[in-house]
Amino acid sequence: MHVLIVLAHPEQKSFNSYLAQQARATWLEQGHEVTVLDLYAERFDPREGDWHYCDRQDAQRFDAMREQRHHWNQQSLPAEIERHIDLLLQADALIVQFPFWWFGAPAILKGWMDRVFVYGGLYQSQHRHEHGVMRGKKALVVSTAGASEQACAPDGRDGDMRLLLWPILHSLHYVGFDVLEPYLIHGVRGGLAPEAERKQQKYLEQRTLDYQARLTRWAQWPSIPFNQEQDFIDGQSLRPGAPTYSPFVRHIP
Ligand SMILES: Cc1cc2nc3c(=O)[nH]c(=O)nc-3n(C[C@H](O)[C@H](O)[C@H](O)COP(=O)(O)O)c2cc1C
Incomplete structure (x- = not known):
């Protein structure tokens, strides 16, 4: 198996890099x-824009989707995007x-998706969701939060972190990945007093070992359920009686 790890953290000595x-x-x-694709180390430019495209289909007005498709078809996407x-x-x-x-991913990761998930190449109307280009591949989101597990819980003050990750989880599903339940580590804080720091170190070491052990049981890692094409009328609205898996796609009472 070939595993691609995309890392979005500016510091190589950080817990995320670890x-x-x-x-x-x-x-x-x-x-x-x-x-390991280290976006900061590569100084990846997360801004989609006209300066990335050398031979525009429409030189008068920059239309990101149009230029992405055109440059995919011409095999003239920027070299780092092709890579x-x-x-x-x-x-x-x-x-x-x-x-x-x-309450989301660092901008560099959002921009990576804006630029790398190119229209016409990695998705188009006939190739999305369960028909997506990435079907058959699994994707896992691993993220750390400063807030505690309680604060990030469904009844927590910071809001349900699992739900806040919907845009990225859904985007991965959109291009066809089988998206696994995210692995989240809470309470990762800097600037602690020495005793609290030692306690946190111990906790983070335990969580890292748990994460590594979970990776060795990759095949058993649960997937997030998403509605399938047949659950929607004309591919748009949830069919009456269709199952719901997320508050983001639900029946209107
Ligand atoms: C710009 C910025 C925004 C942050 N926003 C949040 C947030 O919304 N919720 C949260 O729990 N922690 C937040 N944090 C704390 C980080 O999640 C925490 O520092 C990080 O997970 C620690 O991992 P690291 O040591 O690898 O950087 C934020 C930190 C920074 C620098």
Whole structure:
């Protein structure tokens, strides 16, 4: 199996970078191939914009979807985008590793999806969801939050972290991945007093070992259920009686 780990953290000595390296070591030990794509280390530009495209289909007005499709068809996407797409296409499994920043992913990761999940190539109307280009591959989101597990729970003050991750989880499903239940680590805080710091270190070490052990049981990792095409009328609205798996796609009372 080939595993691609996409890391979105600016500091190589951070806990997130450590988790990415520990995951890499676990996969290697199991005899798999692993690539870590460190977006900050590559100084990846997360801004989609006209300056990335050399031979525009429409030079007068920049239309991101139009230019993405055109440059995919012409095989003239920016070199780093082509390389990242190749890595995605070669991978059997994707792990997306990032700290929870302002109730979502760091901007570099959102921009990575804006630029790398190209229209016409990685998705189009006939190739989305269970018919997506990435079907048959699994994707796992691993994220750390400063807030406690209680604060990130469904009744927590910071809101349900699992729900706040919907945009990224749904985007991965949109391009066809089988999206696994995210692995979340809470209470990852800096600036602690020495005693609290020691306690946290111990806790983070335990969680890292638990995460690595879970990776060795990859086949048993539960997937997130999403509605299938037949659950929607004309592919748009939930059919009466269709199951619901998320408050984001629900029956209107
Ligand atoms: C810009 C920024 C925004 C943050 N927003 C949140 C947040 O919305 N919720 C939260 O629980 N923690 C938040 N944090 C704390 C980070 O999640 C925490 O520092 C990180 O998970 C620790 O992992 P690291 O040591 O790998 O950086 C934020 C931190 C930064 C720098």
